[in-house]
Amino acid sequence: MIEFTFWDILRNLIFATRWTALLSAVAFAGGAAVGLAILAARISERPWLRRFGSGYIALFQGTPLLMQLFLMFFGLPMLGFRIEPWTAAALGLTFYASAYLAEIWRGGVEALPRGQWDAGASLGLHRLQELRLVILPQAFAITRPAAVGFLVQLIKSTALTSIIGFEELLRTANAINNATFEPFTVYGLVAVIFFVLCYPLTQYARMLERRAPAH
């Protein structure tokens, strides 16, 4: 029987935190990339693409993330992919994040005055160029507080991947708890670590919001 001191517990938890951080970063980056494609579909001029975009967003925002993760975990092997908890977790959170980011950015695009598109067109820009050079930079800027806020939500959501077996912070905590029988300390510390990760971002989002010019 190995004895765990408080510092052993803390050290193990902090080591496990890098997986939580890495998963959050990968899911946010992946979600931004996929979300951009969904955004393009959502604001496209073709009705069927717009419908696809809004259906995609409604689907991911209307179902539990836990179910999405399970479907990834059990569904991808059926398509012939060998899948491990890490892949299922990263893919599941990427799609989840893409729906939310697309919706956030769509809000930004729609908040821009029509004249921005017209001005782009009058300069002879193609629709994609308009998006890239005129619309998206402004849409990203005004939705930055919401995007940072979503990052906080995403970091918290990584805790769910412990259920499909990804060895992040919470799963490590479960293992430590099974060895030490000190749930109060272990889960308390996990909460503190998540708080330390999330609180600065929350404050940052709040600061961005305060600094944003009124529209």
Added chain:
Amino acid sequence: MGYGLSFGWLKDAAGAIAHGAAMTVFLIACTTVLGILISILFAAARRSRYAVLRKAVAVYVEVVRNTPFLVQLFFIYFGLPSLGIRLDPIVAAIVAMTLNMAAYTTEIVGAGLDAVPKGQSEAAFALGLKPRQVFIKIILPQALKVIFPALTSQVIIMMLESAVVSQIAVRELAHEADLLQARTFRSFETYFVVTLIYLALSMAVRRLFVAGGRRVLGAGVS
């Protein structure tokens, strides 16, 4: 490639799924009522004269909003017994869900209270109403009307997040899915069906709230 989808098990599983869905609806119904009551109290406390109250509510909101719901749930269900507070899984789930949702709805309710023009309460006071009457009869209905859509979204988010209480063996929809897939070995199909049921539930809850809100709070609720 020998894997075909099969939904033959669904006939026998319908009862269990319906039972789970009913439990999920029960959990979110309790959470909604308790959570909104608490958040009205907390929003009022946040605007009270007492600095201690204001501070305490602010700390509660920050702590809950910056930690995962699953960790809060484990802390309440596994951690609190070391302090002698032992909760039944269903009670623990409702407590965790209520405390989690209230942290978000306190802010929403507060924003609604701030949105009611000051003239409303001044007019009510001028008519001789007592402070409590002014709050319940004048301020609150108007505030609720403003925040109704945000409140509805928060309830739906909480219902979707309630899937994780399956982890402390509350027999709601997600937990029934776990049990079913262990029995039928049809994991993908099981979670697929249950995911669709969650989707239907969240659409139904939104409809219900919009219809109910129109009746209770009057027109203009969307």
